[in-house]
Amino acid sequence: MQLLxxxxxxxxxxxxxxxxxxxxxxxxxxxxxxxxxxxxxxGGSLTYVGAKVKACKKIGFESTLIHKEDSITEDQLLALxxxxxxxxxxxxxxxxxxxxxxxxxxxxxxxxxxxKDVDGFHxxxxxxxxxxxxxxxxxxxxxxxxxxxxxxxxxxxxxxxxIGRSHIVGAPMSIMMGRxxxxxxxxxxxxxxxxxxxxxxxxxxxxxxxxxxxxxFLTADMIQPGTILMDVGITRVEDDTKKKGYHxxxxxxxxxxxxKCSYITPVPGGVGxxxxxxxxxxxxxxxxxxxx
Ligand code: NAD
Numbered sequence: 310m311q312l313l314x315x316x317x318x319x320x321x322x323x324x325x326x327x328x329x330x331x332x333x334x335x336x337x338x339x340x341x342x343x344x345x346x347x348x349x350x351x352g353g354s355l356t357y358v359g360a361k362v363k364a365c366k367k368i369g370f371e372s373t374l375i376h377k378e379d380s381i382t383e384d385q386l387l388a389l390x391x392x393x394x395x396x397x398x399x400x401x402x403x404x405x406x407x408x409x410x411x412x413x414x415x416x417x418x419x420x421x422x423x424x425k426d427v428d429g430f431h432x433x434x435x436x437x438x439x440x441x442x443x444x445x446x447x448x449x450x451x452x453x454x455x456x457x458x459x460x461x462x463x464x465x466x467x468x469x470x471x472i473g474r475s476h477i478v479g480a481p482m483s484i485m486m487g488r489x490x491x492x493x494x495x496x497x498x499x500x501x502x503x504x505x506x507x508x509x510x511x512x513x514x515x516x517x518x519x520x521x522x523x524x525x526f527l528t529a530d531m532i533q534p535g536t537i538l539m540d541v542g543i544t545r546v547e548d549d550t551k552k553k554g555y556h557x558x559x560x561x562x563x564x565x566x567x568x569k570c571s572y573i574t575p576v577p578g579g580v581g582x583x584x585x586x587x588x589x590x591x592x593x594x595x596x597x598x599x600x601x
Contacts, residue, residue, distance in 0.1 A: 319582035342371035349379035401427030452583025457492035469495035473520035524558035
C-alpha cells in the first residue's frame with residue numbers, strides 16, 4: 310500500500326507555482342491576484358478561506374479576503390460580485406459556500422464572470438469540462454486528477470466508482486474520470502444516497518472516490534484487494550483526547566481499509582491540500598486564459 314501524500318505533493322506544486330510567479334515578475338508581467346469572499350462566521354468556512362488566502366501569500370500571489378456579515382443582502386452580494394468581475398487587478402475570485410439561507414447560491418454562482426471563476430462552478434466552466442475544452446476545472450476533482458498524474462497511476466480501462474453526487478465534487482469527478490484523456494478513460498459508476506446495494510458495486514471497483522461526509526462509512530469488506538482509494542470526506546468528530554476537542558475523519562475506515570489498498574489518501578493530508586493548490590493553479594491559468 311502506498312499513501313497518496315497530498316501534503317508533500319501540494320508542497321512541490323506550490324514551489325513550482327512560486328517559481329512561475331517569480332518568472333512572471335522578472336519578465337514584467339502581473340502578479341496573480343486571488344480574492345475570496347466570505348459571508349458570515351461559520352468556523353469551517355473561516356478556516357478554509359483563511360488557509361486559501363494564506364497559501365496564496367506564501368507563494369507570492371496577491372490575495373484579498375473580503376469578509377462580510379451574514380446580514381448582507383443578496384443584492385449587495387451580487388453588487389460585490391459585479392465589482393470583482395470588473396476589477397482588472399483581480400484575476401480570479403471565489404465566493405465561499407455555503408451562503409446564508411436568504412441568499413440564492415445559484416444566482417451568485419451565475420453572476421461570477423466565467424473567466425474569473427477559479428472555483429470552476431459556473432455552468433460555462435462545467436460545460437467546458439464536459440466537452441474537454443479550456444476552462445476552469447472544479448478545484449477538488451482537479452486536485453485528485455493531479456494526484457493521479459503525479460503518482461503516474463494508470464486510470465484507463467479501470468472501473469471507477471464515485472460515491473456522492475454533489476455539484477462540486479462527486480458529479481464533476483464522475484465526468485472527469487470518464488473523459489477521453491489522462492487521467493480519465495475509466496468506466497465510471499456514480500453512486501449516491503438512493504443507490505441500492507452499494508457494496509456489490511464497490512466490490513467491482515478498481516478506483517473508489519468517496520465524497521459523502523460520513524466518517525468511517527467505507528469499510529474493508531466493501532473493497533477488493535488492490536483498490537485505489539481517494540477519500541474526499543472531511544468531518545469533525547468529537548474527541549476529548551484532542552486539544553481542539555475533535556479530530557478530522559474521512560469517509561473511509563482508514564485503519565482497516567488502507568492495508569487492502571494499492572494507493573490511498575489519508576485524511577487529513579490527502580485530497581484537502583490538493584484542493585487549495587488547484588485553486589492557485591486555476592488563478593495562474595486565469596491570467597494565461599485572459600492574456601495577462
Ligand atoms: P454533499 O455533502 O453536498 O453531499 C453528500 C453526497 O453524499 C450526496 O450526493 C449524497 O447522495 C451522498 N450520500 C449520502 N449518503 C450516502 C450513502 N449512504 N451512500 C451513498 N451516497 C451517499 O457532498 P460534498 O459537498 O461533496 O461533501 C462531501 C464531503 O466531502 C464532506 O465531508 C465535505 O466536507 C468534504 N469535502 C472535502 C473537500 C476537500 O477539499 N477535501 C472539498 C469539498 C468537500
